[in-house]
Amino acid sequence: MSALTLKNLDISYGDTKVVHGVNLDVPEGESFALVGESGSGKSTILRAIAGLAPEWTGEISVLGKPRTHGVDRNVSRTVQMVFQDPYGSLHPRKTIDSALSEPLAIHGIGNRGERVEAVLKQVGLDQRFRFRFPHQLSGGQRQRVAIARALMLEPKVLLLDEPTSALDVSVQAEILNLLKRLRREQNLTFLMVTHNLPVVSFLCDRLAVMRHGRIVEIADVAQLKQGDLKEPYSRELLAATAA
Numbered sequence: 001m002s003a004l005t006l007k008n009l010d011i012s013y014g015d016t017k018v019v020h021g022v023n024l025d026v027p028e029g030e031s032f033a034l035v036g037e038s039g040s041g042k043s044t045i046l047r048a049i050a051g052l053a054p055e056w057t058g059e060i061s062v063l064g065k066p067r068t069h070g071v072d073r074n075v076s077r078t079v080q081m082v083f084q085d086p087y088g089s090l091h092p093r094k095t096i097d098s099a100l101s102e103p104l105a106i107h108g109i110g111n112r113g114e115r116v117e118a119v120l121k122q123v124g125l126d127q128r129f130r131f132r133f134p135h136q137l138s139g140g141q142r143q144r145v146a147i148a149r150a151l152m153l154e155p156k157v158l159l160l161d162e163p164t165s166a167l168d169v170s171v172q173a174e175i176l177n178l179l180k181r182l183r184r185e186q187n188l189t190f191l192m193v194t195h196n197l198p199v200v201s202f203l204c205d206r207l208a209v210m211r212h213g214r215i216v217e218i219a220d221v222a223q224l225k226q227g228d229l230k231e232p233y234s235r236e237l238l239a240a241t242a243a
């Protein structure tokens with residue numbers, strides 16, 4: 001089954017259309033990357049799927065069900081987003097326990113303590129972090145918490161917006177390994193925005209190259225690794241990364 005399907009998706013901010021006629025099908029369990037120059041609309045696509053960019057037309061389907069505009073409880077249970085900046089995505093005055101329990105409280109789910117413990121284990125964080133505050137954690141630990149928070153509702157799809165680019169290089173690999181393991185263990189589907197083509201090679205199966213709000217090419221990661229991209233713009237992007 002398709003985890004995510006986008007059909008003729010247009011997205012606007014006010015009068016400005018920034019995503020034009022995007023079509024995409026991501027099967028369950030796949031890890032798919034959106035790459036392309038800054039401002040090409042990659043994050044906006046993730047935001048629309050998550051319900052954070054309200055002005056869109058076309059179709060967004062999650063596990064075969066078309067998404068409604070605004071809050072869609074089906075989508076918020078099954079699709080979660082992880083942002084680039086783990087400082088910004090965690091409330092500074094809430095403990096890790098409280099940040100992780102919140103999605104459960106919102107959805108009326110019990111056994112919160114047990115679930116928080118289990119998720120901390122899944123993301124490789126010691127239980128002693130549970131009652132700490134975000135500022136008492138390193139950047140990598142905070143990103144583990146942000147990933148843990150995204151996992152609390154046992155989603156099927158993670159939308160990953162540059163999940164390692166704000167981290168020290170030494171920590172990036174740890175988070176990428178964690179994401180790879182979680183995907184395997186939980187059969188997650190990833191839709192990931194990144195500027196980093198080696199990250200695509202490491203974590204993804206396919207990629208779409210975007211420019212000016214449009215997809216210019218969809219390719220397998222094997223093609224990326226062999227430098228076998230078809231469109232001149234994709235080849236430019238590849239050459240710029242290799243330089």
Ligand SMILES: Nc1ncnc2c1ncn2[C@@H]1O[C@H](COP(=O)(O)OP(=O)(O)OP(=O)(O)O)[C@@H](O)[C@H]1O
Nearest residue numbers: 013018036037038039040041042043044045193195
């Ligand atoms: N909240 C907003 N209000 C108005 N315009 C916005 C808003 N967010 C993004 N844009 C514009 O929408 C376009 C697409 O932005 P988006 O962030 O999706 O691009 P991107 O490909 O993810 O870029 P980057 O790689 O820099 O994150 C850009 O022209 C941007 O300036």
